[in-house]
Amino acid sequence: MKKTFLILGAVVIFMASFSKADLTREKTVVATATLASHALQSNPGEKLINKSDCLGCHNKTNKIIGPAYVEIAKKYPATEKNINMLADKIIKGGTGVWGNMPMTAHATLKKDDAKLMVKYILSLKKK
Numbered sequence: 001m002k003k004t005f006l007i008l009g010a011v012v013i014f015m016a017s018f019s020k021a022d023l024t025r026e027k028t029v030v031a032t033a034t035l036a037s038h039a040l041q042s043n044p045g046e047k048l049i050n051k052s053d054c055l056g057c058h059n060k061t062n063k064i065i066g067p068a069y070v071e072i073a074k075k076y077p078a079t080e081k082n083i084n085m086l087a088d089k090i091i092k093g094g095t096g097v098w099g100n101m102p103m104t105a106h107a108t109l110k111k112d113d114a115k116l117m118v119k120y121i122l123s124l125k126k127k
């Protein structure tokens with residue numbers, strides 16, 4: 001949410017800075033609409049998660065069968081090493097880190113997609 005406000009703030013500044021210049025009104029409207037639509041679009045990793053079966057076992061803030069995403073984000077700093085390791089774990093499945101419940105394998109998931117999902121999850125860290 002914070003990010004959306006920042007981007008919307010950037011849109012306002014963007015508009016203000018161009019109002020002085022001799023741009024046509026249409027141009028400004030198009031640019032503003034483009035920026036706003038980017039702000040509203042969800043993260044690519046979030047989209048992939050929504051398309052997959054993750055939501056059956058994971059929730060952003062509550063433990064279901066698997067740990068809450070905010071808990072995962074708290075545990076792992078978003079380093080390349082952690083992102084790689086967690087992406088592999090999603091693809092292969094596994095157990096023993098959070099308890100005895102296993103995570104099923106996602107063998108058809110592409111590594112790059114799994115990494116996008118992990119990046120999204122690790123971005124959910126509470127300040």
Ligand code: HEC
Nearest residue numbers: 052054057065066094095096097098099101102103104117
């Ligand atoms: C069948 C239930 C289930 C599904 C479906 C599932 N998970 Fe999990 N997930 C778990 C469990 C249980 C754990 C804890 C595993 C452990 O303790 O090692 C876990 C752990 C994780 C972790 C942390 C791994 C670690 O080693 O700390 C990540 C990241 C994760 N899941 C992401 C996902 C994503 C993304 C998807 C969808 C592609 C997904 N999970 C689908 C049950 C599931």
